[in-house]
Amino acid sequence: MKKIEAIIRTEKLEDVKRALSRTEHNHGMTVCQVLGFGKQQGFAELVRGQKVVPSLLAKVKVEMVVKDEDVETMIELIQATTLTGEVGDGKIFVSPIENVIRIRTNERGEEAL
Ligand SMILES: Nc1ncnc2c1ncn2[C@@H]1O[C@H](COP(=O)(O)OP(=O)(O)OP(=O)(O)O)[C@@H](O)[C@H]1O
Numbered sequence: 001m002k003k004i005e006a007i008i009r010t011e012k013l014e015d016v017k018r019a020l021s022r023t024e025h026n027h028g029m030t031v032c033q034v035l036g037f038g039k040q041q042g043f044a045e046l047v048r049g050q051k052v053v054p055s056l057l058a059k060v061k062v063e064m065v066v067k068d069e070d071v072e073t074m075i076e077l078i079q080a081t082t083l084t085g086e087v088g089d090g091k092i093f094v095s096p097i098e099n100v101i102r103i104r105t106n107e108r109g110e111e112a113l
C-alpha cells in the first residue's frame with residue numbers, strides 16, 4: 001500500500017473529489033488546509049539570485065492510502081484534474097504504508113482500505 005499526498009490549489013478540491021468518487025479505487029480520503037511554498041517561494045516569478053522571504057500560500061492537502069497497483073491511476077486522475085500549466089499547480093508525494101487497521105472490525109492491510 002502507498003500513501004498519496006497531493007498538495008493542490010484550493011479551488012481544485014471539488015473537482016478532485018468528484019473525479020475520485022467516480023472510480024472504484026475510492027476507499028477514502030483525508031483533506032486538510034495547509035500553508036506552503038515551492039520553488040518560487042510563494043511568488044509568481046522569482047528572479048535568480050534574488051533574496052526573498054518566502055511567502056506562504058494557502059493550499060489543500062489530499063491524502064489517500066491506496067493499493068500499490070492503483071497508484072499510477074490515482075496520480076493520473078489527480079494530475080488530469082488539477083493541471084493548469086501555471087506555477088503553483090502543486091505536487092504529489094508517494095510513500096509506503098506498512099499497515100492499515102479498520103478499528104471497527106480489526107481487518108488488516110488491503111482488506112481494511
Ligand atoms: N519539496 C517540497 N516539500 C514539501 N512541500 C512542498 C515541496 N514542494 C512543494 N510543496 C508544497 O506544494 C505546494 C505547491 O508547490 P508548487 O506547485 O509551487 O511546487 P513547485 O516545485 O514550485 O512547482 P512549480 O514550478 O510548478 O510551481 C507548496 O505551496 C508547498 O505546500
Ligand SMILES: [Mg+2]
Pocket residue numbers: 037038039040041087088089
Ligand atoms: Mg511553485
